[in-house]
Amino acid sequence: MISDQPELALDRIECAARTLGAGGLVAFPTETVYGLGADAENVGAVERVFAVKGRPTTHPLIVHLGGAHQLAEWAADVPDTAHLIAERFWPGPLTLVLRRADRVPRAVTGGLDTVALRVPNHPVALETLTAFGGGVAAPSANRFGEVSPTTARHVREGLGADVDYVLDGGPCSVGVESTIVDLTGEPAILRPGGVSREDLEHVLGRAVSVRAKSAVRVPGQFPSHYAPRARVLLVEPDRVLDNAELLVGRGRRVGVLLPPEFAGDAASCSARHVIAVPDSAAQYAQRLYEFLHDFDRHECEVIVASLPSPEGIGSAIADRLGRAAGPRDQASRDSDRFNGR
Structure with a gap:
């Protein structure tokens, strides 16, 4: 039921x-x-x-x-x-x-x-x-x-x-x-x-x-985890928009997690779906998976993002994004390889 x-x-x-x-x-x-x-x-x-x-x-x-x-x-x-x-x-x-x-x-x-x-x-x-x-x-x-x-x-x-x-x-x-x-x-x-x-x-x-590795197995330790259907590309914050436009120019359906300091540039980005990351790390954590689900609903092929500062709950956000961007299989890694990755 x-x-x-x-x-x-x-x-x-x-x-x-x-x-x-x-x-x-x-x-x-x-x-x-x-x-x-x-x-x-x-x-x-x-x-x-x-x-x-x-x-x-x-x-x-x-x-x-x-x-x-x-x-x-x-x-x-x-x-x-x-x-x-x-x-x-x-x-x-x-x-x-x-x-x-x-x-x-x-x-x-x-x-x-x-x-x-x-x-x-x-x-x-x-x-x-x-x-x-x-x-x-x-x-x-x-x-x-x-x-x-x-x-x-x-x-x-x-x-x-x-x-x-x-x-x-x-x-x-x-x-x-x-x-x-x-x-x-x-x-x-x-x-x-x-x-x-x-x-x-x-x-x-x-x-x-x-500990990045431990003899004690626990949830969330696989290199690829928490992953949307779209590939996740992690770059430096000031390279998010440039990499997004590069991928758009190659005909890709691009999603962007735009760092807070670049939120004012969202309107100028030609990606399929752009989400401005909240200033608050707690709010970002609360909505991170909602954002990733949303990119899949918009049928994005690749999501361009950057890692937040690792202090506080930012460490958890960085961990999840890093695993979402983890290797899945060689074919998909090769198809997504480009300058700046």
Whole structure:
């Protein structure tokens, strides 16, 4: 059953919880992106998540909880650091990687002895998790490697009838996935996201490393990820317009993510679709995936963009754009190669 009603009635929460309890898949809103949820202890339901997404079964899922009080039920040997971080950032866009408790199926963890846990900061998600009572394993509600959904419409367009129930909670407020922090050793960020490195360091009172590679597999580590159908070309900010015009001259259908400092030049750009990036990094993050979806709707072949400053949530934006621009296959790389790339 697919829900198309925007109202957040209690019966819709209960319907979502019942669907999860029956082994079904529920797309639900969080503050970051929409998740494709299944009962984390139902191996058959979890395996269906992987099948619907087309996701490698070795790629772990995040287990969503209704509150920090459930942490010890899902993780073993929880360090004080985990409680400190959870107290400050949960509910919120931060995921903790810890040793898994026995109740966590290896189907959820990709065969690893670690589990990724978070408490989302969205009233609909929290009500659903409370009504369900258990953990919900959920990646983003889209096909693997594609742009994450930040509205219920994105979910329906991407997954269609493969989802048993879509719970519409409006657009996501953060817009990029959670920060993932490995706490199985010294704290380290494995994926930048909605909580900045600076905020995490402030709470911990120490420097926190960011690992490009880790023995602990977590979501979002593939070189090509979060990718629209259009190719993404990253150049220096002052080269965005020149590269866009070069591609237009070659007959390409071009989209442009125009840096804020060049917003005044948008009207003079002959690209098919031009989006001026918001001045606020938080607003940019919130709308980044909306922008990428929009370029696909305009049937752009290539998107010309630049990376923002990596401070704060800008680090997450840069990570997502970098992976959206990652290599897909040799043929497409060759077809998109030109001066300035």
